[in-house]
Amino acid sequence: MITASLVNELRKKTNVGMMECKKALTETNGDIDAAVKYLREKGIVKSGNMASRGGSEGIIAARLTADGKSGILVEVNCETDFVSRNENYVKFVDDIADTLAASDAKTLDEALAVKKDEGTVDTFVKAKVLELGENIRLRKFERFDLQDGGAIAHYIHMGGKVGVLLEVSAANGDTATKDEFRDLVKDITLHIAAAAPKGLSRDEITEEIIEAEKDIYRVQLANEGKPAEMIEKIVLGKIGKFYAEAVLLEQAFIKDPDTTIKKLVETKAKEVGDTLVVKRFVRFGLGE
Known part of the structure; x- marks a missing residue:
């Protein structure tokens, strides 16, 4: 039924x-x-x-160190929107984020094992489950430590429904202090939140994803009555468009669709007189 x-x-x-x-x-x-x-x-x-939003409730939170050289992103799930908006729960998530930002944890398992009060982050979460009577869990955790010059940046959207962590490198040590660089990094985090790229470059899009897309395109084209000998050529064209929609560096910038993120970075690099590279990013969508 x-x-x-x-x-x-x-x-x-x-x-x-x-x-x-x-x-x-x-x-x-x-x-x-x-x-x-x-x-x-x-x-x-x-x-x-x-x-972009999945079925789980909760909050995504981020923290940066004062020097901008390290940042974390966490997703803490609960069962109901009512609990996620509760001041008690918000403080609980903030407490976890602060604790993990001050730690050296790099993986989810390490994050759960970080010392918290008389126990660990894991036992801290379990205690909140008993207190609120809901299934609560630290679902995702990511840490970026700056690999070169530049900065780590974050952005939280929709009150904690979407979160972004980004690293942009710069060759010169003082570039990260320039307004043009800061504006660029902010714009890219906002873009990632809105455009939800699947990877930084084509290399990060798995073959499984590409083959699944090709299979869907083949069925679409067959349903449209396209000749079999033409389908594979058309599929290749569609995959090119898919990359333009899925790969961050190839996406049209949301504030200026006439330029791509790659071109935006190149333009800003000339303005600041430095070599700028988007090194990595992660985007959490609540429940995804």
Whole structure:
């Protein structure tokens, strides 16, 4: 049986109308993932139109050291939006973020093992579970330590629903103090939050993702009646467009669609008289 809640879940995930979602779920026997693929094969939804927010509630938080050379990003999940907006829970997440920012933890396991009060971050979380009566967990953790000159930056969007951590390197030591550099780093973090790139460069997009996209394009083109001998050529063109939408350096800058992030960085590098490189980024979307 295709329930209203199942249809609503697919609507939130794909931003597609109710009737199309119901039809997709009917065709796929209520399988959400299969329904998403069905809608994409029909050309009704593109991967870029997928809603970024998952089903979990909670808060994403970030911290930077005063010198901007180290930063962390954490996602702490709970079950309900009511709890995530509670002052007690907000303070709890802030406490975790402060503790981890002051630690040397580099992985999620290390973060959970960091000493906190009389125990660890892990036992601190478990105590809050008992206190609030909800399933709470430290779900994601990332730390960036500056590898060269430049800066680490962060951005929190939608009150903790999306978080970004970014490293941009500079060859000269004083570049990070310049307003042009700071503006560039801020703009890129905002762009990442909004555009949700899948990787920094083409090398970071896995072959599995590319092959899955190709399979969907092949079905779309076959449904459109395209000749078999032309399909593979068209698929290659579509993959090029996919890279332009999925790769950070190739994406059109949200504030100026006529330029790419790569060109934006090159332009700013000339302005500050330095070599600037986007080294890495991570983007957390709540529940993703």
